[in-house]
Amino acid sequence: MATNELAEGGAKRMAFQREHEHVSPRGLFDQVEPKGSRRFLTAAVVAFSGRGYHATTTRDIATLAGSSPAGIYTYYATKADLLYEISVIAHQYILDETIAAVAVHEDPIGRISEVVRRSVTYHAEEHVLARVVNTDFRALDVPRLAAILKMRRQISTIVRDEVARGVELGVFDVNHIEGATIAILRLLDVAPWYNERGPMSPAELAEVYVALILKMVGASHQGGDRDAAVNG
Amino acid sequence: MATNELAEGGAKRMAFQREHEHVSPRGLFDQVEPKGSRRFLTAAVVAFSGRGYHATTTRDIATLAGSSPAGIYTYYATKADLLYEISVIAHQYILDETIAAVAVHEDPIGRISEVVRRSVTYHAEEHVLARVVNTDFRALDVPRLAAILKMRRQISTIVRDEVARGVELGVFDVNHIEGATIAILRLLDVAPWYNERGPMSPAELAEVYVALILKMVGASHQGGDRDAAVNG
DNA sequence: GGGCTGCAAGCAAGCGCTTAGTAGATGGGG
DNA sequence: CCCCATCTACTAAGCGCTTGCTTGCAGCCC
Numbered sequence: 001m002a003t004n005e006l007a008e009g010g011a012k013r014m015a016f017q018r019e020h021e022h023v024s025p026r027g028l029f030d031q032v033e034p035k036g037s038r039r040f041l042t043a044a045v046v047a048f049s050g051r052g053y054h055a056t057t058t059r060d061i062a063t064l065a066g067s068s069p070a071g072i073y074t075y076y077a078t079k080a081d082l083l084y085e086i087s088v089i090a091h092q093y094i095l096d097e098t099i100a101a102v103a104v105h106e107d108p109i110g111r112i113s114e115v116v117r118r119s120v121t122y123h124a125e126e127h128v129l130a131r132v133v134n135t136d137f138r139a140l141d142v143p144r145l146a147a148i149l150k151m152r153r154q155i156s157t158i159v160r161d162e163v164a165r166g167v168e169l170g171v172f173d174v175n176h177i178e179g180a181t182i183a184i185l186r187l188l189d190v191a192p193w194y195n196e197r198g199p200m201s202p203a204e205l206a207e208v209y210v211a212l213i214l215k216m217v218g219a220s221h222q223g224g225d226r227d228a229a230v231n232g
Numbered sequence: 233m234a235t236n237e238l239a240e241g242g243a244k245r246m247a248f249q250r251e252h253e254h255v256s257p258r259g260l261f262d263q264v265e266p267k268g269s270r271r272f273l274t275a276a277v278v279a280f281s282g283r284g285y286h287a288t289t290t291r292d293i294a295t296l297a298g299s300s301p302a303g304i305y306t307y308y309a310t311k312a313d314l315l316y317e318i319s320v321i322a323h324q325y326i327l328d329e330t331i332a333a334v335a336v337h338e339d340p341i342g343r344i345s346e347v348v349r350r351s352v353t354y355h356a357e358e359h360v361l362a363r364v365v366n367t368d369f370r371a372l373d374v375p376r377l378a379a380i381l382k383m384r385r386q387i388s389t390i391v392r393d394e395v396a397r398g399v400e401l402g403v404f405d406v407n408h409i410e411g412a413t414i415a416i417l418r419l420l421d422v423a424p425w426y427n428e429r430g431p432m433s434p435a436e437l438a439e440v441y442v443a444l445i446l447k448m449v450g451a452s453h454q455g456g457d458r459d460a461a462v463n464g
Numbered sequence: 465g466g467g468c469t470g471c472a473a474g475c476a477a478g479c480g481c482t483t484a485g486t487a488g489a490t491g492g493g494g
Numbered sequence: 495c496c497c498c499a500t501c502t503a504c505t506a507a508g509c510g511c512t513t514g515c516t517t518g519c520a521g522c523c524c
Contacts, residue, residue, distance in 0.1 A: 054286035058480060068505050179440040183419055193414060208411035216448040290514055300471050
């Protein structure tokens with residue numbers, strides 16, 4: 001069986017490739033060059049997401065990518081390199097999204113709403129990827145972990161600053177800024193439980209979470225329709 | 233070095249034992265019999281909590297417990313057995329706590345407050361243990377995973393019923409019961425980030441979270457002891 | 465002195481990764 | 495237009511090591 005599979009390697013590989021080509025609905029890996037490495041990167045995302053970094057073998061990844069166990073090492077020196085490249089791409093993306101979100105509006109309610117909307121939509125749409133980068137980053141070695149933690153701290157800082165700003169402007173009612181910030185950040189990651197076959201689309205879920213978090217920070221949902229408070 | 237360590241096994245073991253004797257501040261493993269197995273159970277909690285189930289070797293656990301690699305197998309047939317016993321004990325405890333919490337009060341605000349208070353306090357005090365059972369339970373095989381998931385579903389159901397009850401009685405203001413339930417459940421697990429050397433005690437954190445979640449479900453903070461001016 | 469408890473030693477399997485080598489595309493010289 | 499050197503992408507084979515777990519035996523407490 002193994003011999004047959006490998007004999008028709010070309011067709012097999014394409015079939016595998018097609019399978020996890022759409023791992024990232026937003027195409028976060030589309031720019032990765034060379035194309036060969038993209039194959040292993042998306043295969044690694046699928047494997048890590050399903051069983052976790054440590055439980056995933058390099059052979060699992062190679063099989064998903066439709067190559068022999070050694071194929072990985074044409075593009076990546078270690079299994080950890082795969083995890084690191086995945087982590088950097090995903091964290092850079094959500095950091096950019098968060099930075100962009102706070103630039104859309106001037107008022108605190110609009111800003112925090114936009115941060116929540118974008119982040120929840122991302123975590124739901126990209127839940128396969130997000131499960132990897134929000135769980136397995138602890139497996140990285142110290143210098144690489146530091147680089148990822150730095151990006152995570154930047155996101156935390158943006159959210160904390162927005163909460164503080166809303167409080168200063170008298171728009172939010174929060175007793176404990178740090179507590180509220182951590183609560184918000186924790187809520188944004190819906191990836192661990194989100195199911196794309198469930199009742200809520202990412203966009204619907206995002207609106208539910210915008211409402212919940214606005215109430216949590218004591219910002220009243222102004223007006224009958226949700227866009228009234230957001231459009232500036 | 234390794235030789236010396238093993239030569240003075242007795243004293244070393246007691247030192248190790250003392251180290252992770254207080255892994256569980258609430259003494260969740262105090263009733264485990266025989267005592268020998270308790271040693272390995274608490275050692276496994278420390279090891280799993282620090283590096284995760286798959287990254288922890290049986291030798292790590294044995295070393296922490298102050299025994300040879302084979303020592304574990306006097307009490308446990310497999311590494312997974314350790315994880316399973318840990319998971320059952322912890323889940324049974326927090327399930328009992330949650331059942332007890334909703335029995336304290338009659339009014340929805342009092343009930344949900346008590347659930348949040350007990351759960352957050354538990355997750356903060358027992359953050360080493362909670363980190364294991366809320367992350368690594370996915371590593372269990374299907375039948376054991378099913379047993380754990382059943383207990384987790386029971387907790388979810390209690391919280392969902394409390395949210396629904398509060399809405400029915402007109403005390404809570406929630407647009408989406410399922411969304412609010414998942415949000416609450418996610419907030420309760422503070423273990424991944426809680427640091428006992430941080431500024432907040434478990435009890436203080438619990439009160440912050442009670443306030444946040446009450447606002448999230450649209451229940452006003454009744455009583456004037458904290459901050460009567462929640463509704464600005 | 466019999467039953468636990470625990471250890472030293474080690475096994476089979478599986479791990480991440482390396483090596484030597486090749487099929488197939490590429491492209492410049494004759 | 496063909497030949498062949500070159501290069502890239504890939505594989506078969508397997509190395510050295512670690513893993514979870516087993517075995518056979520020894521101390522020790524009742």
